[in-house]
Amino acid sequence: xxxxxxxxxxKAWFGKAEALHGINMAVEQNHATAVIGxxxxxxxxxxxxxxxxxxxxxxxxxxxxxxxxxxxxxxVPAVEVRRKVGMVFxxxxxxxxxxxxxxxxxxxxxxxxxxRKTLDEVVERSLQQAALWExxxxxxxxxxxxxxxxxxxxxxxxxxxxxxxxxxxxxxxPASALDPISTAKIEDLIFELKQKLTIVIVTHNMQQASxxxxxxxxxxxxxxxxxxxxxxxxxxPSDKRTEDYITxxxx
Amino acid sequence: MTRTRxxxxxxxxxxxxxxxxxxxxxxxxxxxxxxxxxxIAMCQRVLNNESAINRAEREVDEFAVDLLAMQQPMAIDLRxxxxxxxxxxxxxxxxDQAVNIAQRVIHMIEYDAKELPVDIPAMAGKVRKxxxxxxxxxxxxxxxxxxxxxxxxxxxxxxxxxxxANLSKCMQTRSDSAAQALDALSIARNLERVADHATxxxxxxIFWIRGADVRHHAGQTASRL
Numbered sequence: 001x002x003x004x005x006x007x008x009x010x011k012a013w014f015g016k017a018e019a020l021h022g023i024n025m026a027v028e029q030n031h032a033t034a035v036i037g038x039x040x041x042x043x044x045x046x047x048x049x050x051x052x053x054x055x056x057x058x059x060x061x062x063x064x065x066x067x068x069x070x071x072x073x074x075x076v077p078a079v080e081v082r083r084k085v086g087m088v089f090x091x092x093x094x095x096x097x098x099x100x101x102x103x104x105x106x107x108x109x110x111x112x113x114x115x116r117k118t119l120d121e122v123v124e125r126s127l128q129q130a131a132l133w134e135x136x137x138x139x140x141x142x143x144x145x146x147x148x149x150x151x152x153x154x155x156x157x158x159x160x161x162x163x164x165x166x167x168x169x170x171x172x173x174p175a176s177a178l179d180p181i182s183t184a185k186i187e188d189l190i191f192e193l194k195q196k197l198t199i200v201i202v203t204h205n206m207q208q209a210s211x212x213x214x215x216x217x218x219x220x221x222x223x224x225x226x227x228x229x230x231x232x233x234x235x236x237p238s239d240k241r242t243e244d245y246i247t248x249x250x251x
Numbered sequence: 252m253t254r255t256r257x258x259x260x261x262x263x264x265x266x267x268x269x270x271x272x273x274x275x276x277x278x279x280x281x282x283x284x285x286x287x288x289x290x291i292a293m294c295q296r297v298l299n300n301e302s303a304i305n306r307a308e309r310e311v312d313e314f315a316v317d318l319l320a321m322q323q324p325m326a327i328d329l330r331x332x333x334x335x336x337x338x339x340x341x342x343x344x345x346x347d348q349a350v351n352i353a354q355r356v357i358h359m360i361e362y363d364a365k366e367l368p369v370d371i372p373a374m375a376g377k378v379r380k381x382x383x384x385x386x387x388x389x390x391x392x393x394x395x396x397x398x399x400x401x402x403x404x405x406x407x408x409x410x411x412x413x414x415x416a417n418l419s420k421c422m423q424t425r426s427d428s429a430a431q432a433l434d435a436l437s438i439a440r441n442l443e444r445v446a447d448h449a450t451x452x453x454x455x456x457i458f459w460i461r462g463a464d465v466r467h468h469a470g471q472t473a474s475r476l
Contacts, residue, residue: 207323234325236462246325248254 004029004168004198005050010064012045012054019045021222022064027168027215032190032199034209034230037219038245043202046219047170050200051085052078069167083111086161090173092153094145094160100127101140103156107164122163129196130159131189151182158189169193171201175208187212206246210234218242257322261331264314265390268335268342271307272386274300275342278349279382279445283375285356286438289364297353304346311339327459334459338389341448341455345382348441348448355434355441365428367435368417371442374410378442381407381449388453394460400453401465404446411443 005027012020020042027033035043048054049062052073066073073081094103104123105113113119123140127133132155136148145156154174161169171190175183190199190212203209209216210230217227218237226233226242237243244250278297285293315336318324324332381403388397418436422429454465 206325235329237326243326247328248257250253 001028001030003027004069005200006065006067007050008065010046010049010062010066012042012049012062013060014057015059019222020049020062023224025217025224025227027198027200029198030194030196031215032194032201032213033215033217034213035200035202035217035219036204036206036209036246038250039204041219042222043219044172047087047172047200047202050168050170051087052081053087083164084166085168085170086164086166087170087172088154088157088161088174090176092150092157092177094148094153094156096144096146098145099141100136100143100145100148100156103145104159104163107160111164123159126159126163127156129162129193130155131185131192132156132159149182151178151185154178154182154186155189158186158193162193166197168198168200171199173202173204176204183208206234218245220245254322257318257324257328260318260322261328264311264318264332264335267307267314268311268339269386269390271304271311271339272342272389274304274307275345275349276379276382276386278304278346279352279375280379282349282352282356283372283379283442285353286359286371286375289356289360291357291360294353294357294360297349301346301350304343308339308343312336315339327462330459330462334389334455337455338452341451345445345448348445351441352438355437359431359434362431365431367428367432368421369414369435369439371435371438374407374414374439374442377403377407377410378446378449381446382452385449385452385456388456392456392460394457397453397456397460401450404450407443407446411439414439 003026005025007023007025007027010020010023011018023046035046037043045054050066050068050073052062054060054062055078062074068081068084071081071084073085095106098106101123104126105119108119108122113122124133124137127136132152135152136143136156145153148156154177158169158174175186178186187208190201193199199213201209201213213230215227216230216233218225218233218239218241220241226237226239228238232238233242234246237246278300281293282297284290285297315332318332381400384396384403385400388394388400415436418432418439421432425432451466457463457465
């Protein structure tokens with residue numbers, strides 16, 4: 001299986017403070033890779049470098065090589081990168097005043113798609129893929145994104161990201177604000193989505209990482225301490241620091 | 252995120268299984284002593300203590316399952332709890348072997364003492380050391396000591412085979428000693444089983460400490476550990 005994301009010597013800064021100290025990682029296509037580590041370890045910064053979100057913060061910059069589907073993301077306009085790389089955040093952030101339909105269609109419209117039939121098809125397909133279609137199909141234009149429950153809002157955001165057909169989906173704590181049932185739906189969804197794209201998920205919940213991801217990377221103080229198959233990381237990690245973290249001996 | 256309470260509970264689990272280990276170890280000692288001294292009262296104590304070992308097994312299992320369910324342990328902690336659950340079953344079986352030995356001794360005492368071609372105390376001494384070392388390796392998390400337990404099992408197997416050969420011959424040639432030879436054969440076999448449980452415990456310690464599964468390949472793998 002080829003790599004969907006290849007990261008070489010990635011460094012990131014906030015002003016003069018170096019937050020990532022040369023990360024190397026290969027993310028396998030059509031698999032989920034979890035990124036774990038204590039607060040402030042650089043895991044969110046890392047994923048935000050994968051779609052060039054990091055550089056939107058004033059004074060922040062990144063250096064190194066990130067290839068997504070073979071494309072050097074720092075050699076093309078950021079907007080092109082974000083077409084290939086979708087992102088879902090901890091707190092669901094649907095466009096509050098837009099209808100459910102318009103939320104999902106927003107990315108396509110922004111890219112210039114105006115054909116009604118195409119939009120209808122993409123909205124339905126994206127909501128189906130996000131396992132939200134059955135719950136909202138009769139409310140598409142009647143209700144706003146903000147009127148849905150937290151779990152539904154998060155799946156709406158996933159549908160919105162899916163609408164532009166990304167190759168990679170970045171998820172930054174996508175279920176940490178959700179109840180267990182909504183969390184289970186998101187986790188089931190990750191399994192479905194892996195067939196079509198590649199997922200990189202940041203999570204504080206190690207059970208979640210072990211449930212959804214085939215590979216896990218442990219970050220500590222801006223370094224990737226260990227990267228291996230998830231079952232190895234959670235049953236018999238090679239690095240003492242990984243073991244101490246996942247067994248709760250520090251953090 | 253340090254999980255102080257959880258780690259205190261793991262210590263508590265360790266104490267509980269060590270208390271049970273003490274009971275199982277004592278049962279074997281008592282049964283072997285009863286053999287040497289032909290003491291029926293000692294045998295009775297072994298039989299009476301069995302229910303306490305069985306109760307301890309259930310309590311350790313329940314505690315371990317609670318920790319798995321409530322604490323979602325990871326890595327070395329997960330391996331520790333899995334090892335404890337397996338060691339627990341082995342210790343309960345050690346208790347059963349002690350009962351088997353005691354029952355055979357009770358049967359033997361019904362007959363006059365006979366000279367038999369087997370050194371049960373010598374074999375028991377080896378087995379006892381294996382059990383002790385397996386438990387010591389568990390107490391100290393010492394995989395090297397556990398590895399030495401695996402190596403010691405070959406010697407006990409050899410002693411058991413020798414006992415089988417000599418006692419079988421005795422049964423064929425000395426009809427007046429056949430019943431007692433059969434009892435001694437069973438005792439040797441039960442001691443050999445105790446050694447196997449000590450080996451299992453040692454394998455579980457290696458799994459806990461090193462994350463390596465050495466079951467069924469102990470001879471080949473032990474040298475590489």
